Amino acid sequence: MPEGDTVRRSAGRLHQALAGRELTRAELRWPNLGAVQLAGRTVTEVLAYGKHILTRLAPATTDAPDGDVALTLHSHLRMDGSWRVAATGPSSWPHPNRPGVRAALANAEWTAVGMTLGMLDLVATAEESTLVGHLGPDILADDFADPASPWGITEAVRRLTTDPATAIGAALLDQRNLAGIGTFYMSEALFSKGISPWTPIGDVSDPVAVVDRARRMLATNVVRATPSTTGDLRNGQRQYVHARSGQPCRRCGIPVRVAMIEVHRRSPGQTAGIERTAFYCPRCQVGPTPTDDGRAQAPLGTSGGRGGSYRKG
Ligand SMILES: [Zn+2]
Known part of the structure; x- marks a missing residue:
């Protein structure tokens, strides 16, 4: 099962590929999230907290419903999930029938595909604490080892x-x-x-x-x-x-x-x-x-x- 180190490495790779770029195509192959439109939003950052990955999205530039709200796509790798990143090209988008695909996020340069994810949620960024607020301090946080840190x-x-x-x-x-x-x-x-x-x-x-x-x-x-x-x-x-x-x-x-x-x-x-x-x-x-x-x-x-x-x- 992926632990904090693997999750942090995955989040870092996603951040490099997605942050600061507008999604040109996005699809969540997950119950109740299949109709969500994320294309057109810019990914602001991707970060890890413990074993959780938070992909933050800026408000939409279009006047879609709830488009003025920043969103967070939350994923958890659970037993054997992974995020794979490949250069955007003719074959980078996963086929609709490809088994195991839970999410796909693409910009002009990179396509990230979430495989067999254990959890996938979409919430307003302001409500992230409903997903990770129960967790203790992140052992890999930069200031974790500082005994004076209030959250370390x-x-x-x-x-x-x-x-x-x-x-x-x-x-x-x-x-x-x-x-x-x-x-x-x-x-x-x-x-x-x-x-x-x-x-x-x-x-x-x-x-x-x-x-x-x-x-x-x-x-x-x-x-x-x-x-x-x-x-x-x-x-x-x-x-x-x-x-x-x-x-x-x-x-x-x-x-x-x-x-x-x-x-x-x-x-x-x-x-x-x-x-x-x-x-x-x-x-x-x-x-x-x-x-x-x-x-x-x-x-x-x-x-x-x-x-x-x-x-x-
Ligand atoms: Zn021994």
Whole structure:
């Protein structure tokens, strides 16, 4: 699943291709948005917030209904969505029957196509907070690491530690605490700090250091297409534990394990959480592992082991 680094890179590419240019053609292949007319509007900017992409559009120059309002097209890549950018040409516009196309935005130079997006919304820019206002500070924001920033690491750690009994892995995945970390960077940052994902966050001596490690890992990967937390870009060598269940830990050699971690929802009336995967080394990472049944796990992609049923996500 794309995490904050991938999303920020996608937003940067869209910004370069679209910002400051008028859309010559636009189509949203999404329920209730199919009739929306965006051609003629100029894209003012494209930015990332956590795992969300906001494409801002200036008011229309025509006198279309609601044309005097600046709009924001909000997209989320969810499991396997992407935005692809190509030079505008005879074959750059996606065929009406092409599967997976959710949005297409073209100007004279570039055409951006959103594939298998997990969310697509169009709101007045003044109402963006209805889409992203629930999120905590963006871990990749320029001033995030500044402890004096009112919307940075200090606020993120305050939110993370509000309930000291919450497992640190679940707290890091909850976008309401801080935005941008998914299962990949959660597992990798906690391995790097030697902390079990199920450790109650109240028992973690230095949560600031954990968040800072995750931020550095994400920031390093914003600028490269192949994420790596080990510094090694070779296939199969790019991460310490994520998606490596059943394979030897790079530090101590015992098999890496995977178990589910429950991220709680705080919305009223919702008690069930969302189960996410947490990969870890039982020797290098100190702390509880309550949801691990202890059975042998084969490497991902091989048959016969429970670990094989987990996909990267
Ligand atoms: Zn280990």
